[in-house]
Amino acid sequence: MSTLLRASELAHRVVVTFAGEDVAQIKDIVYAANGGQIGAFTLAGRGLFAGPLKVALPWAAVAALGPDAVVIESEDVLVPLAEVFAESDGSVGSGKGDILKSEVLTDAGTSLGRVSDVIIGIGSAQGGQADVVGYQIDPAEGLGRGKQPLLIPLPDTLSASGKHLMVPAAAANYLTDDLAGFSSAIEAFRSQLGGVS
C-alpha cells in the first residue's frame, strides 16, 4: 500500500544530507508526462535572498522522505537541472509546464475544473517509486459539486501534456473530497478501466 500526500506538502521541504548539512529546499516536483512517475525535484536555496538552484534532486537519490525534511546522501547526488528536463521543452527553471491551474477535461470533452494540487502515491518499500495518482481540482461550475476542492483519480497509464489534462470520463464518477479514502477510489477507478496493477 502506498502513502498518499499532496504535492504542496512536499514543496518547501528542507533537503538535508546525512552529514546534517542543510543544502536546499524543494521547489518544484517534476514528473514524467508518460506514466506519471516522479522523476526529480527542482530546488531553491535556503534563506530569504536565495533563488532557484541550477541543480535538481533525482527521486532515485532520495534516501528518506520525512515529514520535515528530505534526506540525501550528500550534495554529490544533485544533478544539473537540464538533466531532468527534455532538451526540447524549454522548461528549465522557467516554470513552464507547471500544471497547477491547468484545466482537467474528460475524454468526452467535459471540463471538471482546474488543478489546485497533485496527489502523489509513494511506494512503501524503501527506494520505491513515487507516482502522480490524482489531481486535486477546484470544480468547474458545470459539475454542480460546489466550490469544495475535489480529488480525481488518474489511470495507471497517465499521459499528460499541454494546458489541458485529459482524463477518462469515468473518473468523474470517483470524485471525492477525502484524501484518506482516496486510495480505494483510485483502486476502484483503475479496476473499472481494467488497469489493475
Added chain:
Amino acid sequence: MQWWVWLIIVIVVLVVLLGSFLAIQARRRSGGVIISDRKRGQRK
C-alpha cells in the same frame, strides 16, 4: 519642501522597493508541479 517631507518620500520608496523585492523572491521560490517529457527513474 520641508526636510521631513523628503524623509517620508525616501521611507515610502524604500518600503515599496523592499515589498517588491520580497514579492519577487516569493514568486521565484514558489513551487509547482512540472511535466517533463523525459522519464528519469534511475540515478546515473
